[in-house]
Amino acid sequence: MKKITILVLLFLNIAFSYGQYYYIPHISAGQNPGGLNNDGEYPVGSGLPADWTLVQGPGSSAAWSAQATLPFPFTFNGNVVNNYFVSNSGVLTFASSVGVAPSFTNTAIPSSSIPDNSLCVWGVQGIGSNDNIVSKVFGTAPNRQFWILFSSYTGDNTSSWQYWSFVLEESTNKIYIVDQRFSGTASTLTVGIQINSTTAFQVAGSPSLACLAGANATPADNTYYEFIPGTLPTHDIWMKSLNIYPIAPIATAPFTVTGLLTNLGSETVNSMNINYNINGGSPLTFNVTGLSLNTYANYTYTHPQSWTPAAIGLYTLKVWASNINGNPDQNNANDTVTLLVNVVNQIVQRLPMHESFTSSTCAPCVAGNQNLATQFAANPGKWVCLKYQMSWPGNGDPYYTAEGGDRRTFYGVNSVPQLWVDGGLGINTSSYTSAQLNARYNVPSFVNLSANYTISGNTVDMNININPVADIQSNNLKMQVAIFEYTTHNNTGTNGETEFKYVMKKMVPDAMGTSLAPLVAGTNVTQSLTYTFQGIYRLPPNALSPINNAIENSVEEFGDLGVVVWLQDQTTKEIFQSCYATILVGTTEIGNPDGIISIFPNPAKTEVNVHYFLAEEASVSVDIYSMMGQKVSSVENIRTASGSHYQVFDTQNLTNGIYIMNLNLGGKRYTSKLNISK
Numbered sequence: 001m002k003k004i005t006i007l008v009l010l011f012l013n014i015a016f017s018y019g020q021y022y023y024i025p026h027i028s029a030g031q032n033p034g035g036l037n038n039d040g041e042y043p044v045g046s047g048l049p050a051d052w053t054l055v056q057g058p059g060s061s062a063a064w065s066a067q068a069t070l071p072f073p074f075t076f077n078g079n080v081v082n083n084y085f086v087s088n089s090g091v092l093t094f095a096s097s098v099g100v101a102p103s104f105t106n107t108a109i110p111s112s113s114i115p116d117n118s119l120c121v122w123g124v125q126g127i128g129s130n131d132n133i134v135s136k137v138f139g140t141a142p143n144r145q146f147w148i149l150f151s152s153y154t155g156d157n158t159s160s161w162q163y164w165s166f167v168l169e170e171s172t173n174k175i176y177i178v179d180q181r182f183s184g185t186a187s188t189l190t191v192g193i194q195i196n197s198t199t200a201f202q203v204a205g206s207p208s209l210a211c212l213a214g215a216n217a218t219p220a221d222n223t224y225y226e227f228i229p230g231t232l233p234t235h236d237i238w239m240k241s242l243n244i245y246p247i248a249p250i251a252t253a254p255f256t257v258t259g260l261l262t263n264l265g266s267e268t269v270n271s272m273n274i275n276y277n278i279n280g281g282s283p284l285t286f287n288v289t290g291l292s293l294n295t296y297a298n299y300t301y302t303h304p305q306s307w308t309p310a311a312i313g314l315y316t317l318k319v320w321a322s323n324i325n326g327n328p329d330q331n332n333a334n335d336t337v338t339l340l341v342n343v344v345n346q347i348v349q350r351l352p353m354h355e356s357f358t359s360s361t362c363a364p365c366v367a368g369n370q371n372l373a374t375q376f377a378a379n380p381g382k383w384v385c386l387k388y389q390m391s392w393p394g395n396g397d398p399y400y401t402a403e404g405g406d407r408r409t410f411y412g413v414n415s416v417p418q419l420w421v422d423g424g425l426g427i428n429t430s431s432y433t434s435a436q437l438n439a440r441y442n443v444p445s446f447v448n449l450s451a452n453y454t455i456s457g458n459t460v461d462m463n464i465n466i467n468p469v470a471d472i473q474s475n476n477l478k479m480q481v482a483i484f485e486y487t488t489h490n491n492t493g494t495n496g497e498t499e500f501k502y503v504m505k506k507m508v509p510d511a512m513g514t515s516l517a518p519l520v521a522g523t524n525v526t527q528s529l530t531y532t533f534q535g536i537y538r539l540p541p542n543a544l545s546p547i548n549n550a551i552e553n554s555v556e557e558f559g560d561l562g563v564v565v566w567l568q569d570q571t572t573k574e575i576f577q578s579c580y581a582t583i584l585v586g587t588t589e590i591g592n593p594d595g596i597i598s599i600f601p602n603p604a605k606t607e608v609n610v611h612y613f614l615a616e617e618a619s620v621s622v623d624i625y626s627m628m629g630q631k632v633s634s635v636e637n638i639r640t641a642s643g644s645h646y647q648v649f650d651t652q653n654l655t656n657g658i659y660i661m662n663l664n665l666g667g668k669r670y671t672s673k674l675n676i677s678k
Contacts, residue, residue, distance in 0.1 A: 021077075021193055021201045022232040024264060025296050026179070026212060028223040033167060033176040036138035036145050040412060041163045041181045041217045043130040043152040047409075052134040055086055055148065058126045062089040062101040071137045071146055075173040075229070076117060077195055086133055086148060088126025090189070092166050093118040106190040108207045109200040116196045121150065121164040121177060123189040123207070128154045128161070144170040149180075155211075160184020162211055167224075175227040177203075180219075182211035183415060193227055201227065216426050217412030220573075232295070233330040236264040237272060237321035239337040240298075244317065246339060247446050247470050249347040254306035257319060259337065262298050265324065269293035273323040274301050278309075279316050287323070309343045317341050344470035344521065350422075350445035352437065353566045353578035354385040356429055357408060357418045359397040360493025360500065361542075362390075368417030368429030369497065376627075378434050380657075382441045384578040385502045386482055386564050389491065389543075390416050396543025399491045399503055399554055406511035411573070423573035446470035447519060451481075451581035453563045458533040458553070462508065462581060464565050465526050468519040476570040478513035481529055482506070486560050486627070486673050487660055490539050501627075502562075505555055506531055513568070533558075559599065559672030560660070580658070583675050599661065603675035606652040610663065616642045618666025624649070624674065625660045632659065651676055 032038070042048040056065035064085045073080050081094040087101040094117040102113045106123035114120065126133065130152040138145045148166045155162050161183055167176035177191055189209045192202030203209055203225050214221040242259040257276050263269045270291050275283040284305045293299050309315060320336040322329060329335045356372060358365040376383055388404035389397035393416075407413075411420050417429035422440055448467040453460055460483055483506045492498050507513070508531045516525065535552035547554045555561065563581035568574065583602060598611040610622060620640045624633040632654060635647070651674075659674040
């Protein structure tokens, strides 16, 4: 048999006797391989679509499933296979029969514990009540994928969980091992393929390979390893990325053509050509020398000839590698990256949209909310925020809503506190930094977004103006609108917080938003919406009996309501722009059992008037706070006779922005938003 030589960097502790595969290191592309599987990653019966087929349930000890049939013939190691067994210890085998299942304790492969012709995510443990192995076919012949999913599997520590899948691809006979979801203590796994007791291909880092995916229940944070039949090409450059924003203001030209590539060839790369052209024109070629790029090593390329577009418009920018160590690239399927760039006249300041998932029953949410307030205070005027109170831990927050649950599902949120910024990031709110906020603030936007609203009783009327300065080519664009309460207190739970900010009360018309056609530069789009809160206020005991918007509401103070608007691609989740709506000049009225409390004008310039009624003599206090909770003005403990009263507050020293006015009328507290606009 022909002797096979491989690079030590490719595989650890591997010997070969026959058969050949090579693998591409983990790819984090924001989608599953091929983009066919977009199902949510949830436990069986608790969010996972019902059309998955159960292959094996949990067990307290390692065990094989019954033999199962593949949905299409698959060639493994040069032989067609039709059936498989899978164990709850993370091993799938194409062997015709099996003995004792590999234990939950994994080692390096090849291993005598693993049958011939097997795939491994060895070290996962299917011992919990939700731990199931399920399968499903995606796509159409002859380009189908067969997924075998370890759903909600227990990790090394029983308090952790993870999701992994084996993916068999029709026609190409590729094998993908997908790291989909993880939370808790990192497992140490053996990931790879074993041909027999002397031949295996394991991912570097095994048998102590850690999970790389996050807790997101969508493919957005998935990563995968691609195993390809055959031998590693000698010369193969993978152009991974092109780091130019797809909408570029012409005033910032010339543009630097830069990005990331990876050597997927077996030979160390010492030189290559980096080429690019515009709209299929003549290529600009740069010969890069003095490299020492080992197999799987990354390289950041920068072409020395920048690009200056002649005019605004759409351009196709193509970048590719060639002449690898003086040789042609052996795999032209991955050596080119293409980007459609929209060169525009103007840019617009972005206001990053912060969607925070939190709960008054979540102890870590205290630090998350405090950190968010700190970052906002350090970056005034650079952000928009909306918070969704969630239905867990425990019985969850009383102000949980089904629409908040819809946003949770949209992003695949499964832990709190969690923060999504402009439809991305998806991190623990406690770890958010000013640097991350400013990074999003400095990404140009290409659409002006403004809105105003009025409050009359329980009705909020909203007007939105969308003015794009460049075409926004989104085929699934939505305008999202939410009415929120700036400060709430009644939903105090078990975590010690007594005051909650930017609490979402109602999405208008609902969580699905309003569909918009792709935006055309210079063409204004206007939208008018109205919503009336129904019934009377009710404070639910917890999230188990949330507010029914058809008959009741959870608004503590109607004068404290705000409106937030954002434009979002529902497919990619990208948010193009967001804004707070401005309350129109006029009178803000706050419901009061003894009469009406009026604040006018609102917005105010140099002074604001407060009109209130007292049924009997009482002490009156009025405090004005910034949105960061700092008291900026106050009149305290004024003994006031019964009847109707007017009070004037000097606001000329207050800067433009939103403030909170708290009125304490004889022990009854009322809150309203105050807008200063000079």
